Amino acid sequence: MTEGGFLGRVRTELPTLPSALQRVAERILDEPDRTARGTIVDLAQRAGTSTATVTRFCRVFGYRGYSELRVAVAAATGRAAQARWDTDIDREIGPDDDLAHLRGVVASADTRAIQDTAEQVDLAAVERVAGAVGAAGRVELFGFGSSGTAAREMAFRLERIRVPCWFRADPHTALTNAALLGPQDVAIGISHSGRTREVIEMLTEASAHGALTVAVTSFPRSPVTQIADVVLTTAAPESTFRLAALSALHSQLLVLDLVYVAVAQRTFERTLDAFELTARAVQGHRLPEDSGRRRRRS
Structure with missing residues (x-):
């Protein structure tokens, strides 16, 4: 069971x-x-x-x-x-x-x-984060290892709907970016264990400059939650060959996707316009829909 x-x-x-x-x-x-x-x-x-x-x-x-x-x-x-x-x-x-x-x-x-x-998931927390991200002057995402994969994906999604968003895989660059945040900005740190030293340092730096800090973690009483304004929790069961930190990726993506969709909903017209523009920009790199059928007939 x-x-x-x-x-x-x-x-x-x-x-x-x-x-x-x-x-x-x-x-x-x-x-x-x-x-x-x-x-x-x-x-x-x-x-x-x-x-x-x-x-x-x-x-x-x-x-x-x-x-x-x-x-x-x-x-x-x-x-x-x-x-x-x-x-x-x-x-x-x-x-x-x-x-x-x-x-x-x-x-x-x-x-x-x-x-x-x-x-x-705390829906009130999601709503608070989505509102802040949608209105933010700058959003920084921090995460390393498998959590970095979730952070990178979230940055891609937010960029697509015109949210000024950055993800840096290098800890030094990420820390300097955190120092540039202000009261109108948002810092999102992703750490399954809630004990990733670099993520904690970056959220601490962002908080010192007045940014809203968000922690995404499986442990609601871990160190990272002590310095975050908002905490979004995930579940990550372990199984053979899949440590919890690896299993957490799907849960992290679910929480972040919920935030992303809520942001898109709040910026509806801007999002639709961005989708149309970006789809048009890459259209020339896609094969016509009937190209596969023509090749099979030849």
């Missing part, structure tokens, strides 16, 4: 929790159905801790009490049961597994990551 958004978030953040909260998380993940039906006393006993610790766990994840947590677990397990995945994505991939199995594992893992991210 796969996990819904809340359980996926618990699994992602489990290694970063204090030991007492880790035991609570492990019991929830081991028996989500029992957690959804049981009492706070039952969960505390299974975790070998106190009811106060369970309450603290609830609040760490944004719930006022155990009743709200139970509802979240029940909703997550219900969605997972309805999904009925054909493949258990947590199963280890062996050297002799065929491609049909690998296809199922990869597709299920990516689908779960995207669904979990969609369920947990």
Whole structure:
């Protein structure tokens, strides 16, 4: 059975929790159905801790009490049961597994990551970022490794709709660009772990000059979130050969694409005009639609 958004978030953040909260998380993940039906006393006993610790766990994840947590677990397990995945994505991939199995594992893992991210994304935060980006004098995107791939793609999309946007793969250049930002500008830092030193430095520099700072990360209590004005979280389950940092790319692209579409919506006329102009500019580099049919007939 796969996990819904809340359980996926618990699994992602489990290694970063204090030991007492880790035991609570492990019991929830081991028996989500029992957690959804049981009492706070039952969960505390299974975790070998106190009811106060369970309450603290609830609040760490944004719930006022155990009743709200139970509802979240029940909703997550219900969605997972309805999904009925054909493949258990947590199963280890062996050297002799065929491609049909690998296809199922990869597709299920990516689908779960995207669904979990969609369920947990803060729409009010997306709206705030989209409004700021659409009106910004300058937008800088920071990310390295696989997160850099997401940053580069977002920069391409924003440039296409006339948003003044830059992505620099070189840390020194990116840092100097961050220093040039001001109160009307936006800095977006992408880091799955939330611990990428360069991204933290760049958002800190941008914040010092008054820019709106945005963090895209899978860990809402990581260092990068401490210096960001807005945090957009992603989900990234691990599977064999696909560490969470690599799996996070699809989730990052989903969140960034949501921001991009929201920006395009807010700048509707400008966006349509930009699409028309850019499509016309590259038209000469595309083969006519019937060229393939003519070659097959000859």
